[in-house]
Amino acid sequence: MIPFAAGARSRLLPVSVPMRYFGAAVAFQVLAWAMLLAASEPLSSFRAGLGPVFAALHAVTLGVLALAAVGASLQMLPVATRQPVRSIAAAKLAWWLLVPGLLLFTGGAAAYRPQLMGPGAAAAFIALAIYGWLLFDNLRHARGMPAIRAYGWAALACLAVALALGVALVAHYEFGLTLDRGAFAAAHLVLASYGFLGLLALGLSCFLLPMFALAPAPSERDAVITLIVCVCAIALALVAIALGRDGLLASAAVAGFGAALLHVMLIERALRAKLRPPLGSAFLLVRVSWFCLLASLALGAALAFGVATERAQVLFGVLLVPGWLLTFLLAVLQRIVPFLASVHAGGAGRSPARVSSMTPQRTLDAHRILHLCALGALVVGVAAASDWLTRLGAAIGLAAAIAYAVFFAAVMLRLRGAQSGGRPDVLQPTN
Known part of the structure; x- marks a missing residue:
């Protein structure tokens, strides 16, 4: 545990x-x-x-x-x-x-x-x-927790290189620095999304998701094996981009798919031993994000092999950014924010507040429906080259984002109220 x-x-x-x-x-x-x-x-x-x-x-x-x-x-x-x-x-x-x-x-x-x-x-x-x-x-x-530390080191290394590439791309736009913009942008995308953000997400998942589900953590050995496969896939992708080898890039995507599948199986196996039966709506979003991660890697392999249309490049971006990374982040934040608020509602000899008392669940339910509808509209709209459908998805996404902002503001107001002393929801210590 x-x-x-x-x-x-x-x-x-x-x-x-x-x-x-x-x-x-x-x-x-x-x-x-x-x-x-x-x-x-x-x-x-x-x-x-x-x-x-x-x-x-x-x-x-x-x-x-x-x-x-x-x-x-x-x-x-x-x-x-x-x-x-x-x-x-x-x-x-x-x-x-x-x-x-x-x-x-x-x-x-x-x-x-x-x-x-x-x-x-x-x-x-x-x-x-x-x-x-x-x-x-x-x-x-x-x-x-050596496995989580290893994910942190790998994410930090990816961040350093991604920052260097990002600065070079800005210099290209502003000062006309001569470089292969396509190759630099592709490497920047791999390092920033699958590297820094992705490895942080995978590493923290091994700690946060079991903690929120009251489940045992995945084994250190399995987590490290998954990380090694991830790092090898990222390194292979960078070599493929540098050499312009599409076949090698496809192999990197396949290796990344395998690493992602290993991670999903690892977390799901840990969650089977959970002590908290209802995992809540956040875990539905987590599983949707996992599906989008796997789909982005499968589509990335198809693009590298040349068997997907040019339009699939935008679909790849939709699956990667709002599909995997954003959906996963929103799922985790809706557990972290009330959790931290409940802990900080204590202090000065007071016990923490209940997490449920800090969570405006109806607002989160509305957000979940809106976000998934927006994501679905974007995926279908891009796949079908439908401008009105992608704009509808953006409009629904905006509504979902506003709902999430209402959720965050509500938690902050409840925290402020709890810290000011009006706290009927505080967990009382037992003697």
Whole structure:
């Protein structure tokens, strides 16, 4: 079992630190769907280049996924590694650099103004470098859970290279730096999505999902084997991109599919021994995200083999970003946010509040339906090259994002009320 021991509370950050990251991620999700809905270019015909679709993509990958990943890892990894964050001030500084930087970057991309993207990218680069230093320090001094530490090291390495490639691409747009934009963009995509964000998601899954289900953690050996296959697949993909070998890239996608399948089987096997029978709506979203992960890798292999149409490139992106990464993140955050709120509602000799009392379940139910409908409309709309269907999906996605923002605001209001003393829902200690 993975209990949340009393000693782990000493390694929790002040509640304002992770919640500011999560709150910004929630706001960026609304912005991303709004930009996609307002884009004049149909999503199904998007290929590359600046514009609202490009900006919406990076509002999700950087504004939602990266912000939430930074907040979640800074908060939950210290619990797993038994090592507190080195500097709370640095964690706050990273937020103050990252959020304005991303607003400038996505705004410049949407307005076709690369000269605005440069300063935004620079601020984001510094912020993520600070985060990388905090993650490096935490992993270096970590104790326990070697598999999760290994996922953290691999994710950190992918982040470092992805940042370097991202800076090169911004220099290409702003200063005309000569490079193979297609190859650099493909490598950046692999390292940022399957590498940094993906490996963090897989690693934290081995800790968080069993914790929320009151289930035993997967075996360290199996988790490390899965990680090795993941890293080999990512490395093979990078070599294939550098050499321009489509067959090798397809092999990397097949290896990645195998690693993803191993991970899913590993977590599902652990969850069978759960002590909490109803896993809740969040786990439905987790399983949908797993399906999208496997589908993205299968489609990626088909694209590399040349047996899929050019339109499938956009479908691949839909399955990868909103399908796998965003859906998984929203599922996990809807458990992390009330959980942290319930813990922080205690303090000063008070017991924690019930997690259920911090969770506006009806709002989450509405969000789940809207998000899945939006995802389905995007997938079908892109596959059928239907502009009206993709716009409908963007509109429903915007509604889902607003519902999620209402959920987050409700949790924050309940936390504030609990901390102010009005707490009939507090778990009373038993003697």
